[in-house]
Amino acid sequence: MKIHQYIQQSLLDAIKKSKFSTEDLPEIQIGPGKQKQHGDLSTNIAILLASKEKKHPQDVARVIVHHLNLDESKISQINVAGPGFINFTFHLDYVRGAVNEIIELGDRYGRDDWGNGKKTQVEFVSANPTGPLTIGHGRQAVLGDTIARLLEATHHEVTREYYFNDAGRQMRILGDSVRLRACELSGDKIEFPDDYYQGEYIRNIARQAIKEKKSQYARSEKHIPYFQSLAERVIFDDIKQTLSRLGIAFDVYYNEKSLYETGRVKRVIQELREKNLAYNRDGAVWFRTTHFGQEQDRVIVKSSGEPTYRLPDIAYHKDKMERGFDLVIDIFGADHIATYPDVLAGLEALGYDSSRVKVLIHQFVTLSEGKEKIKMSTRKANFVTLDELMDEVGVDATRYFFLNRSMSTHLNFDLSLAKTQSEENPVYYVQYAHARICSILRYGQQQGIDTESKTDLSLLKAPEEIDLMKTLMMFPDVVASAAREFEPHRIPTYLEEVATVYHRFQHAGKKDDTLRVVTEDVPLTLDRLALCRATRIVLANGLTLMGISKPEKM
RNA sequence: GCGCCCGUAGCUCAAUUGGAUAGAGCGCAGGCCUCCGGAGCCUGAGGUUUUGGGUUCGAUUCCCAACGGGCGUACCA
Numbered sequence: 001m002k003i004h005q006y007i008q009q010s011l012l013d014a015i016k017k018s019k020f021s022t023e024d025l026p027e028i029q030i031g032p033g034k035q036k037q038h039g040d041l042s043t044n045i046a047i048l049l050a051s052k053e054k055k056h057p058q059d060v061a062r063v064i065v066h067h068l069n070l071d072e073s074k075i076s077q078i079n080v081a082g083p084g085f086i087n088f089t090f091h092l093d094y095v096r097g098a099v100n101e102i103i104e105l106g107d108r109y110g111r112d113d114w115g116n117g118k119k120t121q122v123e124f125v126s127a128n129p130t131g132p133l134t135i136g137h138g139r140q141a142v143l144g145d146t147i148a149r150l151l152e153a154t155h156h157e158v159t160r161e162y163y164f165n166d167a168g169r170q171m172r173i174l175g176d177s178v179r180l181r182a183c184e185l186s187g188d189k190i191e192f193p194d195d196y197y198q199g200e201y202i203r204n205i206a207r208q209a210i211k212e213k214k215s216q217y218a219r220s221e222k223h224i225p226y227f228q229s230l231a232e233r234v235i236f237d238d239i240k241q242t243l244s245r246l247g248i249a250f251d252v253y254y255n256e257k258s259l260y261e262t263g264r265v266k267r268v269i270q271e272l273r274e275k276n277l278a279y280n281r282d283g284a285v286w287f288r289t290t291h292f293g294q295e296q297d298r299v300i301v302k303s304s305g306e307p308t309y310r311l312p313d314i315a316y317h318k319d320k321m322e323r324g325f326d327l328v329i330d331i332f333g334a335d336h337i338a339t340y341p342d343v344l345a346g347l348e349a350l351g352y353d354s355s356r357v358k359v360l361i362h363q364f365v366t367l368s369e370g371k372e373k374i375k376m377s378t379r380k381a382n383f384v385t386l387d388e389l390m391d392e393v394g395v396d397a398t399r400y401f402f403l404n405r406s407m408s409t410h411l412n413f414d415l416s417l418a419k420t421q422s423e424e425n426p427v428y429y430v431q432y433a434h435a436r437i438c439s440i441l442r443y444g445q446q447q448g449i450d451t452e453s454k455t456d457l458s459l460l461k462a463p464e465e466i467d468l469m470k471t472l473m474m475f476p477d478v479v480a481s482a483a484r485e486f487e488p489h490r491i492p493t494y495l496e497e498v499a500t501v502y503h504r505f506q507h508a509g510k511k512d513d514t515l516r517v518v519t520e521d522v523p524l525t526l527d528r529l530a531l532c533r534a535t536r537i538v539l540a541n542g543l544t545l546m547g548i549s550k551p552e553k554m
Numbered sequence: 555g556c557g558c559c560c561g562u563a564g565c566u567c568a569a570u571u572g573g574a575u576a577g578a579g580c581g582c583a584g585g586c587c588u589c590c591g592g593a594g595c596c597u598g599a600g601g602u603u604u605u606g607g608g609u610u611c612g613a614u615u616c617c618c619a620a621c622g623g624g625c626g627u628a629c630c631a
Contacts, residue, residue, distance in 0.1 A: 031570055082574045284629050302629040309631045334625045337558055432593050443590050507595045518590055
């Protein structure tokens with residue numbers, strides 16, 4: 001049993017013995033406090049109970065503590081503090097045991113089973129192949145991949161999926177953009193419309209087209225499909241290469257077109273009609289979204305006969321349900337915030353439990369140049385590509401850049417600032433700690449020490465050592481909460497803390513010889529090196545979760 | 555106009571989901587290498603958490619209003 005549950009259970013028993021009412025008792029929350037002096041874990045249950053019992057919180061706390069029966073080899077100290085908190089301090093032997101467990105588990109430390117093999121799909125990026133991936137897509141790509149990694153670490157069976165549409169109007173414009181550039185390159189005078197794709201990459205594709213076909217070929221609009229499919233192929237290859245550079249591989253690329261070809265789109269309309277949730281008006285087909293609490297009904301088939309985006313989206317999500325995913329995670333940018341309720345309503349309408357779908361919305365990345373804000377647009381070629389960013393700052397810093405802030409923050413991106421800050425990127429701080437530990441382990445070996453030997457860590461008692469041990473113990477909870485709440489940024493926040501506490505621990509030996517890691521005192525040296533190994537494991541496992549390398553030298 | 559998201563140190567961001575004295579990095583001012591990595595450590599300055607109300611033992615967190623920014627608000631995706 002985990003220590004949290006153990007204390008929780010004991011508290012419950014104590015409350016019962018104290019004869020306080022356990023009727024609609026709030027859940028006993030237990031967690032680490034912000035301050036060291038408040039112990040390792042604390043609970044506010046006495047404060048909550050006091051208002052119901054109309055007694056002083058401190059008195060309630062004292063009565064609970066009086067009836068509390070905890071194993072002293074785990075919890076060495078219990079006290080009541082402040083406005084009625086009950087604080088618990090771990091017994092050092094318990095802490096040492098936990099650190100030894102880290103070493104035994106190695107790269108399995110931090111993993112958990114609670115996902116129970118749940119079949120999970122994470123859909124992200126899903127950019128249509130109209131241009132290179134930008135830093136906007138980068139945020140989503142890195143978030144999605146890391147959420148997938150977190151879920152894998154907590155025993156979910158994860159499918160990474162990329163949804164795209166290569167048949168829409170935008171793709172036709174893309175094809176025609178290439179065709180026009182090909183004409184231009186062949187010396188024709190052309191008018192290039194404003195709403196066509198302006199990027200330089202279009203010319204590159206046009207050059208390739210000219211190599212493959214005679215220049216005459218571009219003059220006919222009949223040949224747009226050729227230019228379109230060439231563009232799609234070239235751009236998709238580029239996208240996949242960018243993703244692979246970032247360490248991201250999708251299991252499934254799902255083409256919207258197939259939803260029509262297999263009749264899935266049609267079937268959705270039929271089913272909605274059968275349930276009287278779709279009807280005709282003004283030549284269009286409407287979905288009765290008001291039935292699901294929305295303000296107005298929505299068109300799913302235009303009077304022109306073309307479906308709106310909602311219909312294939314619903315069909316796609318129905319297909320996700322049919323494929324048996326227990327949990328479906330959709331990661332969208334803020335621009336999709338208004339569309340997903342329609343999709344969820346669609347699933348409800350078709351008889352599915354839409355709570356299986358978890359929609360995560362991340363805020364946009366805005367580009368700025370000096371004080372000027374630029375609206376990113378693939379069509380207008382106002383963007384910084386993900387490749388450019390990786391060229392400038394490297395893959396690790398790129399991933400870290402997107403991961404160390406929460407999804408809900410607006411991200412203002414200034415490339416020149418990113419360049420100057422790349423050397424100050426906190427990723428190096430964390431990686432440096434890892435490299436430094438590898439170095440001291442090598443040093444230990446050079447001194448003829450068997451750095452792998454087993455110890456009981458009983459000689460570790462300096463404040464720096466205790467802090468470090470206790471910090472390392474928190475990793476599994478950090479991973480679990482990051483996975484449960486879909487908040488990857490908790491990992492880097494925590495790793496920076498680990499690095500700080502580690503640096504402090506190793507640095508202590510510079511001021512005070514008795515705190516050096518490798519000394520003449522062999523048993524003590526072994527204990528300290530074991531602590532180094534445990535720290536390295538936590539940093540390495542955390543970095544792996546983020547898809548970031550863990551250098552042994554820098 | 556209406557809806558959703560956001561507003562925390564000069565800058566970029568945290569804050570264990572309602573907890574105790576709001577914390578880091580960068581930048582700024584100082585200090586620390588004969589010796590395990592100075593890509594490091596320590597000290598300091600810097601805040602009315604945009605503003606004003608409310609809820610309660612307790613609010614950066616929840617509610618209301620205002621201000622500022624982002625995104626939507628289509629028979630575009």
